[in-house]
Amino acid sequence: xxxxxxxxxxxxxxxxxxxxxxxxxxxxxxxxxxxxxxxxxxxxxxxxxxxxxxxxxxxxxxxxxxxxxxxxxxxxxxxxxxxxxxxxxxxxxxxxxxxxxxxxxxxxxxxxxxxxxxxxxxxxxxxxxxxxxxxxxxxxxxxxxxxxxxxxxxxxxxxxxxxxxxxxxxxxxxxxxxxxxxxxxxxxxxxxxxxxxxxxxxxxxxxxxxxxxxxxxxx
Ligand SMILES: NC(=O)c1ccc[n+]([C@@H]2O[C@H](COP(=O)([O-])OP(=O)(O)OC[C@H]3O[C@@H](n4cnc5c(N)ncnc54)[C@H](OP(=O)(O)O)[C@@H]3O)[C@@H](O)[C@H]2O)c1
Numbered sequence: 613x614x615x616x617x618x619x620x621x622x623x624x625x626x627x628x629x630x631x632x633x634x635x636x637x638x639x640x641x642x643x644x645x646x647x648x649x650x651x652x653x654x655x656x657x658x659x660x661x662x663x664x665x666x667x668x669x670x671x672x673x674x675x676x677x678x679x680x681x682x683x684x685x686x687x688x689x690x691x692x693x694x695x696x697x698x699x700x701x702x703x704x705x706x707x708x709x710x711x712x713x714x715x716x717x718x719x720x721x722x723x724x725x726x727x728x729x730x731x732x733x734x735x736x737x738x739x740x741x742x743x744x745x746x747x748x749x750x751x752x753x754x755x756x757x758x759x760x761x762x763x764x765x766x767x768x769x770x771x772x773x774x775x776x777x778x779x780x781x782x783x784x785x786x787x788x789x790x791x792x793x794x795x796x797x798x799x800x801x802x803x804x805x806x807x808x809x810x811x812x813x814x815x816x817x818x819x820x821x822x823x824x825x826x827x828x829x830x831x
Pocket of ligand 1: 618704743
């Protein structure tokens, strides 16, 4: 299985080394090809760099580690290539206002996940994941002991669930399903009750994470 990571910034740059450390093959792409080349070189034989188009075409799984508006553009551009692929979306509905303040870019009731999933071709396997922690925590908390930290995911798709559980484990975390696509907003920020930002920065173990999922369901 090959995982394309599109974007090697905070999230893609944290995820790629974890996946390689867990034995996964990755292909890296970015706007600035030199950044993808450099990181792939650092990561060794399980990693290589490619153009966005070639990375998507050659992968079984595509992680869009880019901002929401960029994801929309890339899906429009590469829609045909995404057919039958697992598409992993870590995005948040965030942007900056004219004063440089971070603002929500979608209405409260609309998740970034619902927007991304609706743009994909019918045969793509959508899952929301890898955005539930801040990038620093994602980078530093792999293989936590004695209990691994949980990464939540949300999907309606069984194939996507199986694949993301494998990748989350390979990355050194414990996977836990937060729910289906309608629950994607629970693991986004701002506002998602299961996002690290709403948990005072806490990293949850599996028991704590199960309790948090259930608490939100019954709220
Ligand atoms: N940062 C966090 O703590 C955090 C936490 C949870 C979720 N997220 C979500 O994760 C996503 C990525 O965030 P980030 O902080 O990693 O962003 P980032 O550091 O700004 O990195 C974005 C990456 O996207 C690449 N990129 C931009 N336009 C592209 C294009 N057209 N084609 C290919 N690559 C392109 C950039 O490449 P170049 O550098 O070459 O321009 C860069 O590598 C966002 O949706 C964000 O909401 C972020």
